Amino acid sequence: MxxxxxxxxxxxxxxxxxxxxxxxxxxxxxxxxxxxxxxxxxxxxxxxxxxxxxxxxxxxxxxxxxxxxxxxxxxxxxxxxxxxxxxxxxxxxxxxxxxxxxxxxxxxxxxxxxxxxxxxxxxxxxxxxxxxxxxxxxxxxxxxxxxxxxxxxxxxxxxxxxxxxxxxxxxxxxxxxxxxxxxxxxxxxxxxVWYGDTLNLSIPNDFNPYLGLKSIGYHLKDTSAVVVAFKRKYTKTEGSRILTDADKKILYSLVRENMKN
Ligand SMILES: [Zn+2]
The missing domain is CATH 3.40.80.10 (Peptidoglycan recognition protein-like)
Structure with missing residues (x-):
């Protein structure tokens, strides 16, 4: 160094x-x-x-x-x-x-x-x-x-x-x-923390994505801004405020991975 x-x-x-x-x-x-x-x-x-x-x-x-x-x-x-x-x-x-x-x-x-x-x-x-x-x-x-x-x-x-x-x-x-x-x-x-395999992942019906974001560490004062930050980081998309089903799977996987740490 x-x-x-x-x-x-x-x-x-x-x-x-x-x-x-x-x-x-x-x-x-x-x-x-x-x-x-x-x-x-x-x-x-x-x-x-x-x-x-x-x-x-x-x-x-x-x-x-x-x-x-x-x-x-x-x-x-x-x-x-x-x-x-x-x-x-x-x-x-x-x-x-x-x-x-x-x-x-x-x-x-x-x-x-x-x-x-x-x-x-x-x-x-x-x-x-x-x-x-x-x-x-x-x-x-x-x-x-x-x-x-x-x-x-x-x-x-x-x-x-x-x-x-x-x-x-x-x-x-x-x-x-x-x-x-x-x-x-x-x-x-x-x-x-990064997400695991999302191909074979099914999300529970009661999974609340906003509580998921909060459990990772995000502060939910402006949920749209948090979604943009989340998507930039984990899906390499810039500017989108919509959480797709694929994004929700990533998020759910992250919540689980986060619990291991
Ligand atoms: Zn800075």
Missing amino acids: ALTACMSGPYKKTNKTYKKQAKQYAKVISQLPKIDSLGVAQTNFWAGTTNFSLRKPNIVVIHHTAQKSCEQTLKTFTLERTKVSAHYVICEDGVIHQMLNDYMRAWHGGVGRWGTINDVNSSSIGIELDNDGFEPFSEKQMQSLLNLLTHLKKKYDIPTANFIGHADIAPTRKNDPNVNFDWNLLSKNGFG
Whole structure:
């Protein structure tokens, strides 16, 4: 895996700012709170334990950058006014740039929800793939992604089902990664759930597809948008809001596969 340190060159200045900000957060968490989360004065009651560590990420969210180049994305993510970032940016040539420590909260998900999690940034790692939003993803880029995911899954014990896309958590606002992204390849390598054989599958009469989508993790605020996201990901169709009988079979199979994880 090619991890670029970026300790010199064009990002020297923002690397310095990164260190300064990380130090400020270290200072915040090393303080004994004067009041607890209920607002009760803790000066005399705080009893610091000796047994703790850093919280670990539990979800990985994959994006496309919708920008023209890796350089443009790195620039966007190092400008304070944009308020966007990701832990990793993977260029088309497979080079991986890490932009902040895995234990820190990147600003990649925005408003979104997956299952019962409504602050996805707090528990996730964000990975951006350099892509203009329409083109296919290069082989080198996918290989680097798989290498990175292998490392993250092992290091943080991330559940197989928790490798998802931005469009999964924010279907009304986002469509990334685009329709060319190979989710089947990812699932074959242990990242995300794919459906099984649907040829000989019969769906129970009482199967409710919307509850099926919800059980996978989708938030049903806008069911049409969820169907579009589902179909882009699992049937490689873009823009359709109709769940066909074949789609329902895929969904039912996914619900069953999801239960195994
Ligand atoms: Zn995104």
